[in-house]
Amino acid sequence: MHDLVLKTLGIGDLLAWLGVPDGSLVYPIVASVFPLIFLILFALLAVYAERKVSAFIQNRLGPMETGPWGLFQTVADILKLIQKEDITPTASDKILFFVAPVLVFTGTYASLAVLPWSNGFVGADLNVGIFYLLAISSLVVAGLLMAGWGSNNKWSLYGAVRSTAQIISYEIPAGLAVLTAIVTTGTLNMTGIIQQQEGLFFGYLFASPFLFVAFIIYLIASLAEVNRTPFDLPEAESELVGGYHTEYSGMKFAMFFLSEYGNMFVVSAIAVSVFLGGWLTPWGTVPSYGMGFFWILVKSLFFVFFQMWLRWTLPRFRVDQLMYLCWKVLIPIAFACLIGQAAWVVYL
């Protein structure tokens, strides 16, 4: 589907004019640059937004000095990170230490491939789109574990072990919640899932009580999957200093940072696509290309804001409470939802 993306953006014609033959690898590579640009732009703005949101919650102004209203603050941050010395601790496992941030970033970047931006406008329209998303986002776990182990720092190791336990545990309720929706759609294809929600007010949100509960479960579990408050134990700065990225600096740290903010968007976009009708309008009609992009962005950004809002309001859970919430509360309810929705689909 990358040709459609290129066509829409007008790049395909440009490449053809430059004499790149059809079916060349150049097309998908060029197409894949756009999600990267989007990711970086999003992270730039999200970090700025996070600072402003936190500032307004805390009766501050936030960044005000760098550019108008401090708009270039994040640019300055990135410039600072680029200039920084790239430190690799002497006692660290050099290979793991280097690979970890790359792997974490890959997990985030690769998930953008199947996100449906608008009607038919999707990087790779896989049959198993949502399955691919759930699978590829688990790549992050391996990266975090590598970072924790490779740093050869006890605090990093704690952070890595915590995040592994947490992300793997919370994949289950998240997966079950998504499965509840898939029972209704009958397809794993992202575009298919959204098309099934046509004509429904706010997609599947109010379609059945089970889907509504499943949506809330997904929302909670996704917070845990991206290590956001109240589930930010892996990087709990008051307990574990910096968690798995304690020893990282410069661009390697920036990669973790970028993927953290990218993940915020990805989980929001999944929630929106599966439960809120993705690029459909809130009242369930099919919009034009541009408006589809607008709607999925607006819906997703609301949930990104929601994550920031929670972060600056709530305290943090303890490890055992985190696990209790997952295994004894969310998973049973998610199973009940799945069974209930299956019955709903069959009998209603």
Add this chain to the structure above:
Amino acid sequence: MPHLKTEEMIMNMGPQHPSTHGVLRLELVTDGEIVKSITPHIGYLHRCFEKHGEELTYPMIIPFTDRLDYLASMNNNHAFVLAVEKLLNLEVPRKVEFIRIIVAELQRIASHLVAIGTFGADIGAVTPFLWTFRDREIILNLFENLTGARMLYNYMWPGGVSRDFPKGFREELSAFISYFRPKIKDLNNLLTGNHIFISRTANVGILPKEVAINYNCTGPVLRGSGVNWDLRKDDPYCIYPEFEFEIPTGKGTMGTVGDTWDRYFIRCQEMEQSLNIIEQALEKYPVDDVSDVQAAVPRRIKPPVGEVYARAENPRGELGFYIISDGGTKPFRVKAKSPCFVNLAVLPALGQGIMISDIVAILGSLDIVLGEIDR
């Protein structure tokens, strides 16, 4: 799987750690997330206060007391000045007593605000930290107006205080009280009643009454365990008997008496009681008295031979000064009895079989200041 055994790991928490509240080092023996034992190591901020005290004249020691518990300098001044006045048998003018009570209670609020804010930040809630510092800023501005300094005031002198209330100070103070009362409610809405906060703090780090008394804990730590002991009531100094206020004690509202939540909530309640005291003091303040606040300050402090122990209720507990005088202008010995040192001592007793996250919560609720522990 009996053949799999876990190994204990020794962790070094501090001296550079975000939530050891200064340069405290904790040696943890951990089994996974479970902590087997805690050994605090102190001394990273040792500044020879007691030895300095032997080399300096009495008024010169006062700035050094500022730097003990640097979040409650006024109260430190107060305790030291009480000791010197007891040694000299000095009568303090009534107006000075009022000024002292007002600034001491104001300092108690400022100190508790830091305690509550950092405690919230330790639990993971960052916003209360900034809210409390916003309100503390107003108190610091008031102090700056009064003393010229924001943290280390050198304000109380034996027999008096360094400066009288500036013009309009009492009005600003009343405005602060009416501003601050609703803010305590806001804080309780945001943090105290939060479900996650309660589950993190209730039934965690329970300090039984007997243990608290045996370890000689004082201040909110002792009162959190349900012991009604406050020097302002039980061994009154200054003019505290003239005021009506309550001593909040831990009741185990959210869990067990003496848990972390109780110790935290004591501070919230004490802030309100301090506001009550300030309000009453402003009402009874001798407005017509225009005498010099330095009038009773002796020109030369040369106490008779003897020894004295005076104590005051600091925000963190009972701060005592033991002074031996050999009849000279310098004390022969100055010993500070530090509440934080004693309160930190219960940490090993509380820290068995808890989780790493709980250490942070317990340490935050003990509210230690390393400047006073190491002296």
